[in-house]
Amino acid sequence: MLTAMIVEELHITQDIDVVEQLLMEIPDKALRLGIRILLAIAAFFIGGQIIKLLRRIVKKSLKRAHADIGVVQFLDSFTKVVLYVLLIFLIASSFGVDAASIVALLGSAGVAIGLAIQGSLSNFAGGVLILLLKPFKVGDYIKEDAKGNEGTVSEIQLFYTKLQTPDNRVIILPNGTLANTSMTNVTAAPVRRLDIAVGIAYDSDIRRAKDVLTEMLQADEAVLKDREYLVVVDELAESSINLILRCWVAKEEYWTAKWRLTEETKYTLDKAGITIPFPQLDVHQV
Numbered sequence: 010m011l012t013a014m015i016v017e018e019l020h021i022t023q024d025i026d027v028v029e030q031l032l033m034e035i036p037d038k039a040l041r042l043g044i045r046i047l048l049a050i051a052a053f054f055i056g057g058q059i060i061k062l063l064r065r066i067v068k069k070s071l072k073r074a075h076a077d078i079g080v081v082q083f084l085d086s087f088t089k090v091v092l093y094v095l096l097i098f099l100i101a102s103s104f105g106v107d108a109a110s111i112v113a114l115l116g117s118a119g120v121a122i123g124l125a126i127q128g129s130l131s132n133f134a135g136g137v138l139i140l141l142l143k144p145f146k147v148g149d150y151i152k153e154d155a156k157g158n159e160g161t162v163s164e165i166q167l168f169y170t171k172l173q174t175p176d177n178r179v180i181i182l183p184n185g186t187l188a189n190t191s192m193t194n195v196t197a198a199p200v201r202r203l204d205i206a207v208g209i210a211y212d213s214d215i216r217r218a219k220d221v222l223t224e225m226l227q228a229d230e231a232v233l234k235d236r237e238y239l240v241v242v243d244e245l246a247e248s249s250i251n252l253i254l255r256c257w258v259a260k261e262e263y264w265t266a267k268w269r270l271t272e273e274t275k276y277t278l279d280k281a282g283i284t285i286p287f288p289q290l291d292v293h294q295v
Contacts, residue, residue, distance in 0.1 A: 049100050056096040064088055078147040079165035080140050086167035132168040135188030139165060144187075150195040155186055159195075196260045200233060203258050203267055207274050208249030210284040215242060215250060221281045222254055225273055231266040232256045249286050 067088055071081045145151050145162055151172070152159035158180050160172030170187055172180040195201075209218050222240045226232050238256035245251075254274065258266045278285060 052100055053096065056100075057093075060089065060092045060096065063092065079162075082147070082165050083136055083140055083167060090167065131185035132183045135184035135186070136165065136167060136170075138188045139170070139184060144192065145194050145197070149197060152193040152195065153182065153187060153190055154192060155190040158182060199260060200236070200257050201260050201263045203254075203256050203263065203270070205254040205267070205271055205274060206243065206251060207254070207278070208246065208251045208285060209278065210286040211250060213250070213283045217281060218252065218278065218283045221277050221283075222252070222274065225270070225277045226254060226256050229266070229270060229273070231258045231262045231269075233258060 064085055068081055068085055071084065139145070147162050147165060150159070150161050158172060160174040160178075160180055162170060163173045163179070164171040165184075168184060169181050170184055172182065174180060207222075209215070219240045223238075226238045226240070227234070232238055233256070236257040240252055240254050243251045243253040254270065256270075275285070
């Protein structure tokens, strides 16, 4: 009995010694862990600054090579993602994580990750196709047919393209959708044709109306004189003779020229004494 009590006391003493040793080691281990965490944060911050510097160098190099701004934006997004992944990988390795284990883990999870991000991969591939085939570039005004979205292309990023609408809204579209749907690039050509429709009364002088409107087009600075501009009778409608004013303007002048010429058409016809009729309906009573 006495021997058993002695053995039990020895075990208790050993357990107490182990606990005391662990308690004594905790501050030291916590300090070392805290230092490593601070070093990792500092490394991430410094790495982030280096990444920003490298991105600036890449963008300047591409701009000096006269690369399209969409290519610059796309490669900048790609460079950012790759460098940050590499930075996190290096920081994880500094914490004692085996690089081979990370590679093996990523390899085994590759199929699952691929299925989970297949939409993102489609968008990435779409972005590459957009940059290679160039159906549009930054600054173009496009209309996509899938959802009817339209606006000026402001950015072509790694997975998405941003459009800015005339009322300053931002539309974000997946590159995969843009690469696999039909669209209209409104401003791809340097000039656009401008058509303005106007109706005149049946008792008006058609030739006189055509002459004064042609003179109006000729006097407008936005109308390109090296391209055909004309006024023609488009339709003999129920209440009016419908004319079409057709001319060509630079793409950046399209809307201002359209609004100005539409307003000037009214003043020109009024000055010439030519009436723009209201819709009317003749009713015959039997």
